[in-house]
Amino acid sequence: WQWFRENGVYWDVMRVPRDRSSAPVTLVRGNPRAIDGHVSPDGSLLAYQSTESGRYEVYLTRYPSLEGRWQASNTGGQWPRWSARGDRLYFSRGDDVMEVEVGGGASPALGNPRVLVTRPHAGPFSFGFDMMFALSADGGRFFTARTPDTGRQRPRLAIVQNWAAGLKP
16 A cells, blocks of 8 residues: 655655545655655554665654654665564565564664575666565565576576574574
């Protein structure tokens, strides 16, 4: 129910009712781009990516008030995805899927981003974006497409299962 629109040079994160019963509402105005907004499972935070720093980084803001802004990534980040419990945020940085812990409180307590898993090299998706990924509902699997090393240009689906088993406490 959220998407972006091209508005001259700016791309904005918007809320669009599925049934089109009311007009779209701008949640985050791009500067020049803000895209891929996702509300946390408890509905309290909105994660999105923006180029306001000169490169894509992942940010959080309170939802639905849109008060405050916190940077979740620190060396680039795209395609934020929430864990099922909302205590972690995953995002793409090149071939790496990054993880950052998100705690509650007056302002979200953010951990240091760390590499969770490195995907097989996929190259950029399109328009220079890192390759997107999806997270299964139970948080146990990541889904991503990649271009195989066979010279074919069509992406194929790569499924990473049981990725958490290799993590050290």
